[in-house]
């Protein structure tokens with residue numbers, strides 16, 4: 001599903017190249033659940049943003065589902081993103097002025113999906129996540145764990161093949177974090193959704209099948225998880 005070949009990313013500042021990623025090559029197969037770990041500032045979020053087409057690498061190539069993203073025009077890239085990728089953020093990034101229901105529905109409006117289909121998909125997700133009673137509340141009226149469930153429902157509503165999650169439980173208590181990780185495991189195992197998450201938590205990383213560690217922009221280790229949770 002994902003093939004990164006010799007990816008480099010730097011930000012020029014005062015004539016000096018500040019490298020964030022160097023010589024990153026990696027492949028992720030469909031159906032995997034991969035955790036990206038490493039110290040603060042190592043380049044994890046940058047890597048995830050490149051995978052999610054939110055940032056472009058300075059050099060190297062990125063193939064997603066067989067297509068070369070690095071040489072693709074923006075319109076096609078956005079279409080590929082909308083059809084295949086769901087992003088989950090640490091800080092949820094919900095729209096404060098929209099209700100739970102409207103937040104979940106938003107990606108379908110961008111995809112120009114008709115209202116009846118939108119309503120039915122949103123209703124299914126609300127039901128699945130036990131949030132029917134909360135559908136008319138605003139994000140500020142929910143707990144952190146509930147807000148993240150809405151964030152995940154919004155990522156799922158367009159039926160993505162890949163979920164990218166940047167510290168999805170970073171703002172949550174451990175019980176809520178475990179609930180979110182169990183949900184990811186279920187989506188991965190039962191629905192075959194590929195997941196790549198950035199995490200600082202050893203425990204969260206054990207829910208996946210593989211751990212990539214990054215240090216100073218370089219992939220240091222790539223190891224399977226023994227005794228996956």
Ligand SMILES: Nc1ncnc2c1ncn2[C@@H]1O[C@H](COP(=O)(O)OP(=O)(O)OP(=O)(O)O)[C@@H](O)[C@H]1O
Pocket residue numbers: 011018020038039040041042043044045046047
């Ligand atoms: N637009 C930018 N301009 C200059 N430097 C940047 C920019 N974006 C990121 N960086 C630098 O790139 C490096 C990697 O950032 P990144 O957010 O990918 O790290 P991270 O591993 O996700 O860190 P954390 O765990 O703290 O979130 C950091 O040193 C950061 O300061």
